[in-house]
Amino acid sequence: MRVTKLSLTNFKPYATAEIDLRDGVTVIHGVNGSGKSSLLEAVFFALYGSKALEGTLDDVVTNGTEACEIDLIFTHQGETYELIRELKRSGERVSTRKCVLTGPDVTIEGARDVRTFVTELLRMDAEAFINCAYVQQGDVNKLINATPKQRQDMIDDLLQLGVLEEYRTRAGQARLGVEDVLGNTEGALQNIRNQIKTKEDTEPYARLNNVENELSDVTTRIENYEGEKQKAEKARDAAESTLSEYEEKQQRVASLTESIDGIQNQIESTAAERSTLKEQSTEHRAQIQQLSAQADRLRESLSKEVPTANIIEEYEQQLTENLDEIREKREELRIKQSAYKNQANALSEKATHLSERAETTETEVETLQEEIQSVTDQIKEQKERLETLKTERQSLSSRFDAAPIDSGSASSYVKEIQTQKEEQTTRKAELSATIESLTDAIEETEHLLAEGKCPECGQPVDGSPHVHDLSDDRERLSEYQRKKAAIEEKVSSLTTELAEAQKLVETESRIDEIETTITLLTERIDELAERRSQKEHQLNTKQDAIAEYRSQAESVSADAQTKQDQHAEVTAEISAFTDELSEIESERDQLTELSEITERQTELEERIERLTEKRSELQSRNDERREWLKQQRDERESLKEAVDERAIESAKEQKSNAEQYLEQVTEMLTQLTTKRDRLTSERGEITAEIEQLESLNKQQTQLQQRVDALSALRSETSDLESMYGEIRATLRQQNVETLERMVNEMFDLIYANDAYSHIELDGEYELSVFQKDGERLDPEQLSGGERALFNLSLRCAIYRLLAEGIDGAAPTPPLILDEPTVFLDTGHVDRLVQLVSEMRGFGVDQILIVSHDDKLIDAADDLVTVEKNPTTNRSTVNRADKPALSALQVQVGDD
Ligand SMILES: Nc1ncnc2c1ncn2[C@@H]1O[C@H](COP(=O)(O)OP(=O)(O)OP(=O)(O)O)[C@@H](O)[C@H]1O
Numbered sequence: 001m002r003v004t005k006l007s008l009t010n011f012k013p014y015a016t017a018e019i020d021l022r023d024g025v026t027v028i029h030g031v032n033g034s035g036k037s038s039l040l041e042a043v044f045f046a047l048y049g050s051k052a053l054e055g056t057l058d059d060v061v062t063n064g065t066e067a068c069e070i071d072l073i074f075t076h077q078g079e080t081y082e083l084i085r086e087l088k089r090s091g092e093r094v095s096t097r098k099c100v101l102t103g104p105d106v107t108i109e110g111a112r113d114v115r116t117f118v119t120e121l122l123r124m125d126a127e128a129f130i131n132c133a134y135v136q137q138g139d140v141n142k143l144i145n146a147t148p149k150q151r152q153d154m155i156d157d158l159l160q161l162g163v164l165e166e167y168r169t170r171a172g173q174a175r176l177g178v179e180d181v182l183g184n185t186e187g188a189l190q191n192i193r194n195q196i197k198t199k200e201d202t203e204p205y206a207r208l209n210n211v212e213n214e215l216s217d218v219t220t221r222i223e224n225y226e227g228e229k230q231k232a233e234k235a236r237d238a239a240e241s242t243l244s245e246y247e248e249k250q251q252r253v254a255s256l257t258e259s260i261d262g263i264q265n266q267i268e269s270t271a272a273e274r275s276t277l278k279e280q281s282t283e284h285r286a287q288i289q290q291l292s293a294q295a296d297r298l299r300e301s302l303s304k305e306v307p308t309a310n311i312i313e314e315y316e317q318q319l320t321e322n323l324d325e326i327r328e329k330r331e332e333l334r335i336k337q338s339a340y341k342n343q344a345n346a347l348s349e350k351a352t353h354l355s356e357r358a359e360t361t362e363t364e365v366e367t368l369q370e371e372i373q374s375v376t377d378q379i380k381e382q383k384e385r386l387e388t389l390k391t392e393r394q395s396l397s398s399r400f401d402a403a404p405i406d407s408g409s410a411s412s413y414v415k416e417i418q419t420q421k422e423e424q425t426t427r428k429a430e431l432s433a434t435i436e437s438l439t440d441a442i443e444e445t446e447h448l449l450a451e452g453k454c455p456e457c458g459q460p461v462d463g464s465p466h467v468h469d470l471s472d473d474r475e476r477l478s479e480y481q482r483k484k485a486a487i488e489e490k491v492s493s494l495t496t497e498l499a500e501a502q503k504l505v506e507t508e509s510r511i512d513e514i515e516t517t518i519t520l521l522t523e524r525i526d527e528l529a530e531r532r533s534q535k536e537h538q539l540n541t542k543q544d545a546i547a548e549y550r551s552q553a554e555s556v557s558a559d560a561q562t563k564q565d566q567h568a569e570v571t572a573e574i575s576a577f578t579d580e581l582s583e584i585e586s587e588r589d590q591l592t593e594l595s596e597i598t599e600r601q602t603e604l605e606e607r608i609e610r611l612t613e614k615r616s617e618l619q620s621r622n623d624e625r626r627e628w629l630k631q632q633r634d635e636r637e638s639l640k641e642a643v644d645e646r647a648i649e650s651a652k653e654q655k656s657n658a659e660q661y662l663e664q665v666t667e668m669l670t671q672l673t674t675k676r677d678r679l680t681s682e683r684g685e686i687t688a689e690i691e692q693l694e695s696l697n698k699q700q701t702q703l704q705q706r707v708d709a710l711s712a713l714r715s716e717t718s719d720l721e722s723m724y725g726e727i728r729a730t731l732r733q734q735n736v737e738t739l740e741r742m743v744n745e746m747f748d749l750i751y752a753n754d755a756y757s758h759i760e761l762d763g764e765y766e767l768s769v770f771q772k773d774g775e776r777l778d779p780e781q782l783s784g785g786e787r788a789l790f791n792l793s794l795r796c797a798i799y800r801l802l803a804e805g806i807d808g809a810a811p812t813p814p815l816i817l818d819e820p821t822v823f824l825d826t827g828h829v830d831r832l833v834q835l836v837s838e839m840r841g842f843g844v845d846q847i848l849i850v851s852h853d854d855k856l857i858d859a860a861d862d863l864v865t866v867e868k869n870p871t872t873n874r875s876t877v878n879r880a881d882k883p884a885l886s887a888l889q890v891q892v893g894d895d
């Protein structure tokens with residue numbers, strides 16, 4: 001098997017990485033912590049899943065990411081397989097989301113199934129893989145420190161010797177199982193043997209023989225007694241039949257006696273019935289006679305002679321017809337009668353109505369007449385008022401004849417006078433003022449003059465020019481006084497005139513008032529007159545109507561009387577018909593009675609006839625009964641004669657004897673039968689015991705056979721078990737020898753030292769190193785470097801053993817070495833390089849080595865460089881076909 005391609009996503013330091021791997025030696029190099037070991041771990045994890053981890057799934061998912069994917073492609077025995085694993089973080093936990101392995105004609109899903117498949121394919125589980133193919137970093141002591149037992153298990157496992165051990169264990173288990181079954185079977189066999197012994201001790205065959213003899217004896221006796229019993233039964237049955245015959249006859253006699261008594265009773269009761277019937281007939285006849293007398297009386301009272309029933313009916317018919325006819329007529333008359341009555345009533349009602357209307361109208365006429373009178377009175381009154389007003393107007397108008405103005409201008413006249421009066425009054429006041437001041441001036445002047453002074457300047461008047469003016473003034477004053485008197489007179493006359501004018505204004509307004517009233521009165525009078533004429537017209541119309549009503553009422557009354565008379569006439573006619581009807585009805589009733597009597601007579605006669613018939617029928621029935629009576633009496637007589645008293649007595653005796661015997665024999669038979677039954681069941685029991693015994697014998701034989709078979713099987717399984725043990729021991733011995741040889745070869749190859757002669761591996765996988773002087777050393781006593789070399793040679797030896805295989809077709813996974821040079825000096829690194837190329841020679845196709853060593857790098861077919869970005873902390877991987885020496889120098893210097 002070899003890896004061809006590995007792709008990673010978020011695996012440990014790798015964000016994404018992809019690397020193709022080829023056959024030959026591939027060296028992976030890079031600085032510390034760049035991710036080299038992680039690459040190898042990825043391959044291991046891809047193959048085995050969580051079993052390949054020391055920690056948890058959490059460790060492989062790149063910190064801070066959610067999911068991780070590993071895709072591994074590898075080839076094995078010419079086929080290509082792809083294995084994909086996906087992990088997913090959810091919360092705290094990381095779990096496998098997908099795990100699929102696909103190969104030619106195969107798809108495996110699920111971590112567990114994939115691991116199982118890989119384990120089978122590589123013929124090694126995760127632990128075996130670490131022990132053999134994958135030498136992890138710093139893992140030097142693992143195999144050296146292991147106990148021989150652990151080493152043995154590990155190597156057995158790798159070389160598939162474990163299978164043989166498994167087969168041996170299975171054979172051992174099978175042997176134990178067989179032994180269990182054998183033990184049980186032997187126990188069962190012993191148990192059955194004991195049972196058989198117990199049963200045989202009771203001697204069942206001898207007992208059976210005894211019982212059978214006794215049984216045959218009892219059976220013979222039973223048969224004898226049964227024969228006797230049958231004979232006795234026959235005798236008894238014969239006697240019983242004689243007796244029962246006798247009993248039957250007795251019963252027949254008794255039943256005949258009963259029947260005879262019954263018939264006699266019937267005959268007697270029938271005779272009694274007949275005489276009752278006869279009495280009834282006699283009674284009916286008497287009734288018929290009575291009815292005949294009644295009928296005669298009725299006939300006499302009828303108006304017509306009705307000798308026969310036929311005629312009665314005819315006459316009755318005729319009367320009924322007459323009745324109907326008269327009733328019909330009367331009915332017609334009744335209709336007329338009620339019509340007349342109704343008409344008379346209606347007419348007289350109408351007459352009354354008319355009279356009432358006439359009276360009402362008369363009342364209305366009176367009212368109208370009163371109203372007309374009242375209107376006439378009003379008219380008269382109004383006219384008188386009109387005349388009075390006209391006279392007043394005449395007298396008022398005449399006042400203007402002497403007046404200075406015409407009627408209608410009084411108001412303006414008053415105003416005119418008032419104006420004049422005011423003017424004169426004003427003038428008078430002015431004049432009065434003038435007169436007063438002039439009077440004052442005159443008095444002053446006179447005073448001054450008296451003192452001799454000038455009235456004008458107050459100077460002494462000698463020679464004054466104004467002295468003559470005083471006389472003028474006096475003249476003017478009197479003039480003024482005269483004018484004033486004239487004005488005073490004028491004012492007084494104007495006052496008188498004004499009073500007169502004001503009176504005229506009053507008169508004028510009164511005249512206006514009167515004229516308005518006159519107009520109103522005239523209109524009112526006209527209106528009243530109109531109303532009166534209307535009422536007079538109404539009055540005339542109503543008076544005409546009254547006359548009309550009266551004449552109509554008279555004529556309607558006359559009609560009503562006529563109808564009344566007609567009604568009386570019809571009523572009389574009806575009563576005549578009613579009388580006639582009652583006569584006819586009474587006649588008809590009599591006729592009905594007569595016909596009823598006749599019917600009753602006929603009915604009675606028919607009854608008599610029926611009674612007679614019944615009687616004769618009863619007579620003949622009794623005759624018949626008498627006949628039966630005679631027959632039954634005869635039979636009874638003959639039965640009584642047929643009984644033989646002596647034969648009956650002997651039968652009774654025979655029966656009693658037989659019964660006594662039967663009782664005894666039955667008792668005997670019961671005892672014998674009980675005994676036979678007991679013997680039969682005893683025989684059954686013994687037979688069953690014998691059957692059981694025989695079946696036990698059969699079982700014993702079978703069990704014996706089984707025990708024999710199981711014993712044979714036990715020795716076979718035991719042989720098988722030891723055979724597998726021996727094969728394994730042989731194979732292991734062979735392996736131990738081969739492995740010892742190979743370890744020596746490998747150790748010789750890698751360790752150049754004269755101190756050690758050889759390594760020994762004993763049958764128990766105990767490892768020992770021998771010095772040249774023959775001294776034995778425990779491998780743990782070796783130095784660190786020696787132990788690393790010893791470890792490598794042991795691993796390579798195991799790998800070679802595996803690669804060469806037992807049957808030559810073992811799988812060889814890549815040989816994986818993580819930092820194998822750590823403890824080695826330069827010389828030994830050279831030898832390691834040689835070992836690696838030797839391993840290629842031994843048929844190891846693919847070797848993956850993590851190393852910084854130049855020599856190993858030089859020896860590599862392929863070089864893989866791993867780098868880590870210091871900023872992102874993410875690793876990358878690259879393959880260089882042929883490494884540049886300078887670059888390698890730097891790498892080496894780093895370590
Ligand atoms: N789950 C993880 N997520 C991120 N980085 C991780 C995770 N697990 C390990 N690492 C980182 O991967 C690196 C370890 O890688 P690895 O052991 O493969 O290195 P190396 O190249 O073999 O180193 P050395 O030369 O020392 O053996 C460390 O730097 C570690 O921090």
Ligand SMILES: [Zn+2]
Nearest residue numbers: 036037137850
């Ligand atoms: Zn490392």
